[in-house]
Structure formats: structure tokens, C-alpha cells
Amino acid sequence: MDKVWLKQYPEGVPQEINPDQYASxxxxxxxxxxxxxxxxxxxxxxxxxxxxxxDDLSRAFAAYLQSQGLEKGDRVAVMMPNVPQYPIAVAGILRAGLVVVNVNPLYTPRELEHQLKDAGAKAIVIIENFAKTLQECQAQTPTRKVVLTSMGDLLGFPKGAIVNYVVRKVKKMVPAFSLPGAVRFKDAIAQGRTAPFKRPEIKRDDIAVLQYTGGTTGVSKGAVLLHRNVIANVLQSEAWNAPAMKKVPAGEQVVTICVLPLYHIFAFTVNMMLSLRIGGCNVLIPNPRDMSAVLKELSQHRFHSFPAVNTMFNALAHHPDFNSVDWSSLSLSVGGGMAVQQATAKLWLEKTGSPICEGYGLSECSPSVSCNPTDSKAYTGSIGVPLPSTEFKLLDDEGQEVPFGTPGEICVRGPQVMAGYWQRPDETAKVMTADGFFRTGDIGTVDERGFFRIVDRKKDMILVSGFNVYPNEVEDVVAQMEGVLECAAVGVPDERSGEAVKLVLVKRQPQLTEADVRAYCEQHLTGYKRPRIIEFRNELPKTPVGKILRRELRGG
Known part of the structure; x- marks a missing residue:
């Protein structure tokens, strides 16, 4: 393919970055x-x-973690929405030489238990809203040290106390829980200030993050991201965004809206780490589902960068309060996590004057691997071109490269690609080629200019608002329900979330109802994994070998 995409690089964007620029x-x-x-x-x-x-708070937190007997390489889970305690905890964990395990705060006890056990997390930093989830599974996990925080912890007095009161008593967002021995975040910081901080030696090839991604085998796997992987992706993103950032007046601090959840690798790297690198400011949005509150917050800021998923751009653009926000300083809108739809891109450009630059990434790649040029004037419908120091190739089922215009599996090589899956050499071997390319499982084409486009998925993964849902996991959970003989989960197009989960079941007991299934899914699956559509059939279509034909279930 001869890296034809390099000709599409805007002026001033380097072809390579130096991932060894920092020691860690x-x-x-x-x-x-x-x-x-x-x-x-x-x-x-x-x-x-x-x-x-x-700096001060994360150093104190690092000293606290060390005082608890945690040693270099130990894993610490972080389970919070977008609150300032998140970046403080992450910086503290890394400075103590420990490994960050990002956890979706909406996980059910079953999902949380799997992740804590798989990662071997000795400690967790968790917001009290989800403490009950931890209480229900903690005994089955190795996680003994619990640091508990609340929404208003860093807002000072009296505001913090008021916010905590409203969250707990008025909105009733904190179910009753019991976690004996848990230490409050503020107390941990206070203890850390008086404890010695021993600066560990941290190398580029040490593990920084375990980022869990859905597993084709039904359980999620931890992508092992080294310090050098995340550094590389931060520098790649910075270099790529430079043309758009030139629009920001000299001397003005770059302000980014952080509406994506920080536990998602897109926000972890592109919001948190990149902003820290460039001296920018993130406006943290704790609940992106409350559109009125999001727009009210945005109306109070002058901001330049807005990374989001298609569903967020679409919902905001259609909201009656959209014009209460001053969008005039918006220099960069980056769409990732799921495909950006043409109608959304058109409306966003009309309303803000900022085209959505669609990019593409995966948890296994820290995450960004390609993006449209950030000086683009319009929507292209493609995932752009590979980022600096990144190579793509398209392979057929035999592992041979395919010519221009022919669909093949997108394979990626670059300094941002993970070291492998945590303690899963078998799974790692399946996705890495002999020459170091990561097989994404996405089928794409490339045109003569080097622009790539995703046309299909090799795996049966369902993409709901930027989150991976693996049918096997949904099926494994539902199959354990009494009254279910067999089931299959597939993705169907959905205007709001791109795709939604459709569940097709065969009953073992005739009295089983749709309401029963929904209640069961609510208990065992986090929101985005729950089926939107539930259908009962007498039998499921299968191959002669007995494998369920998911493709045949997508229609009707």
C-alpha cells in the first residue's frame, strides 16, 4: 500500500512521533x-x-496507596463518573508505580466481580453511588482496600456538603451500603500528606492501564497498555490536532468539554492525558444523559475542543436549548467510538460551523489509530487516514494483503498497540500477526488517496453508542435464566444509538414473559448491554453443525 495516506497529511503534521520522548x-x-x-x-x-x-493531591494519594502495602505493579480499580477525584486517583496510582484498572461505574455485581477477579485488583477507588454493587460481590474478589468518595468531596464548604446532601437525600442516588473498613477519599489524602512518598522507578515498558474490552468468548479481557503505548497515543493525537488548534488565539488556554466517561479509553487518552500534556482544561460533565444540564454547563464556558460520540452530537444538536451555548470558539469536534452519521454531521456543521472529524480507535490501541485531517471542511464518511507512526494493512482470510477497493480486515501496527491481553496468551495470539500487526476484526476498504472506510465487522460485536457489546456475553447471561431453552443476541440498526441489542429466545417454560426477561437482564447486565428488542421463537436458525446463524436473526 506504500503509505499513500501520508500525502493527505496537513502541512506541519509530522509523519512520525517519538514515543520515547518521556521515560514514563x-x-x-x-x-x-x-x-x-x-x-x-x-x-x-x-x-x-x-x-x-x-500535583499535590495525587502525590498525597500515591503516598497513601504505598502506606497500605501496595507495591509496584499491583492493580487498583477506579470506578467513578467524571468527577475531579478521577484524574487525581489515576495520577496517584501511576505515580505510586501501580496499574490503573478502569471500571464502568454502571456495572452490575456480576460484571464488577469478573473484572476485579480477572485483574487481581487489590484496591478500588469508588464513588458511594455504586458502593452497593461492590458490597454485593466484594467477598468473591481479591479487592480488600476500598477508598470511598462522594460527588461533592472537592467542592469545598458549604457547596460540597449541599451537593452530597442533594445526591444522597433528595435525588436518592446512593443506595444503602455497608463496606466495613472503607476509607474516605479525603481521609486517604490527609493520611497521605503525612506518609513518606517513595518514588518508584517506572519504565516505558511497565504496565500503566488494564483497559477491559468485550470478549468474543463472552467475558471481557484486559488490554495491557504500557506507559509507552499511552504516551505514544497522546503525542499522536496532539500532532494530529495541531492544524485545528491553530485556530485558538495565541496565549489562550485550550478548553475541552469532557462529556465522554473517563473510564472509556477515548476520554482517558484524548480528554485527560492529552489536556494535561498541552496545559489544557477539561470541563467535567458527570451525567451526560441529562442534556439540559449539559447545555446549561456549556453555556458557562468558552471552549475549543469537543470529543464525543455520534449519539451525543445528535442529541445536543436537536435539543431546544442548543442555542443557549456560544459555539463560536469551537475549533475541533472529534467523533469516535461509533460511526458518525451523515445527517448528524451535516446538522452539527450547520449549527456550530465546526465539522465533525471522524476518527477510529480500539481499547487495544490506546485507542486512536486513524482520523480525518483536522483541517477538514466537511464530513467524509471515512475513518480518515492512519495517524503518525501508524501503519494499516488490509488482509483477506488467508492473511494476504488485498488491493485498493477490495474489502479486508483492518490490521494496525504502531507504538500505541497494546502489549497483549492480560494473562491471555491464547487470545493475544489470535489477534497479533507474526509481523506485529493487530487484527481489529473490522472489515474495511481503502481508496487510492489512502482514506479508509469500515464496511462490515468480522466479529458479531454490537456497537451501542460507542460501547462494545459481545453477543456471547449477553447469551451466556440469559441462558442461565430459568425458563430459557436457548437464545441469541444480535445487533440491529437504531437511530439513537447506532445499534441496539436484539434478543431472540426459545422458551423452556411457556409462562416466561418479556417482562421476566427484561427484569433479569436489568439485574445482570449494565444498561447498554440490555436488549432493546426481545422476540420469542419456536426455534433458532442453525448451521448443519448446530451453530446459531445470527445473521438470519437481524431482520424480522
């Missing part, structure tokens, strides 16, 4: 803490956290 992710963070000390790194509910405060 900690070196990158500490450079920014020093350089931008007085600047706001985060804004949350009207309160700012500066780079200097982030």
Missing part, C-alpha cells in the same frame, strides 16, 4: 504539573482544580 507517563504528568502550575486543569460544578493542586 508519570514523567509526562509531572512535567505539566510543574509547567502549568497555576492553570486550571479541571472545572467541575463551578470549581477549578489547578495543575498545582493536582
Amino acid at each position: 507517563l508519570v514523567a509526562l504528568l509531572e512535567e505539566s504539573f510543574e509547567k502549568y502550575r497555576e492553570r486550571a486543569a479541571y472545572k467541575f460544578m463551578g470549581k477549578a482544580v489547578t495543575f498545582g493542586q493536582l
